Amino acid sequence: KQEVTQIPAALSVPEGENLVLNCSFTDSAIYNLQWFRQDPGKGLTSLLLIQSSQREQTSGRLNASLDKSSGRSTLYIAASQPGDSATYLCAVDNTDKLIFGTGTRLQVFP
Amino acid sequence: NAGVTQTPKFQVLKTGQSMTLQCAQDMNHEYMSWYRQDPGMGLRLIHYSVGAGITDQGEVPNGYNVSRSTTEDFPLRLLSAAPSQTSVYFCASSYGPDSGIQYFGAGTRLSVL
Numbered sequence: 001k002q003e004v005t006q007i008p009a010a011l012s013v014p015e016g017e018n019l020v021l022n023c024s025f026t027d028s029a030i031y032n033l034q035w036f037r038q039d040p041g042k043g044l045t046s047l048l049l050i051q052s053s054q055r056e057q058t059s060g061r062l063n064a065s066l067d068k069s070s071g072r073s074t075l076y077i078a079a080s081q082p083g084d085s086a087t088y089l090c091a092v093d094n095t096d097k098l099i100f101g102t103g104t105r106l107q108v109f110p
Numbered sequence: 111n112a113g114v115t116q117t118p119k120f121q122v123l124k125t126g127q128s129m130t131l132q133c134a135q136d137m138n139h140e141y142m143s144w145y146r147q148d149p150g151m152g153l154r155l156i157h158y159s160v161g162a163g164i165t166d167q168g169e170v171p172n173g174y175n176v177s178r179s180t181t182e183d184f185p186l187r188l189l190s191a192a193p194s195q196t197s198v199y200f201c202a203s204s205y206g207p208d209s210g211i212q213y214f215g216a217g218t219r220l221s222v223l
Binding site: 036044046097100 | 114143145150151152153154155158168169200202210211212213214215216217
């Protein structure tokens with residue numbers, strides 16, 4: 001059974017810091033891995049999608065990497081801003097289902 | 111472009127009542143799914159559909175029914191609400207489970223008393 005773990009569960013940093021959020025999964029037979037952002041009381045917004053054949057994806061200040069063989073992905077946020085405060089979720093896609101981690105709650109203070 | 115629309119946004123039920131959570135998408139996506147989100151548990155898949163007329167169970171299907179008569183709509187029915195079904199429910203859609211980004215609705219916050 002696929003299990004997805006995210007570390008740390010919560011993170012509080014000053015504005016301007018570079019951050020790394022971690023995601024690990026137990027079954028490497030995945031189609032893709034997605035990183036989502038969730039603001040309090042809101043739905044999920046997809047940030048980055050990495051196909052199983054890819055090693056990384058970039059969007060603006062965000063960079064996500066994928067190492068299938070070790071079952072790990074990282075989300076790198078450069079030059080963090082207070083507007084980045086949210087919960088970040090990773091999810092792996094295999095056998096028709098998305099399996100989510102429990103998220104990292106990020107607070108960036110001015 | 112409305113994306114994925116869920117109604118209602120909030121609902122309070124009494125134990126034993128039934129109701130239907132609505133989900134509609136206007137992106138012509140084949141794949142639709144329902145999740146529930148509980149504190150400390152992450153999102154868990156309830157039911158999903160890979161196309162009109164095809165549905166399957168996810169991780170936590172008990173107490174819920176679904177049907178998919180059209181590509182656009184994927185309603186979730188609670189047959190006899192229980193306090194354990196108090197949760198936030200999200201509907202999502204995509205072109206396929208292995209082919210791309212999943213788009214989520216804003217959620218339905220359900221309380222069962």
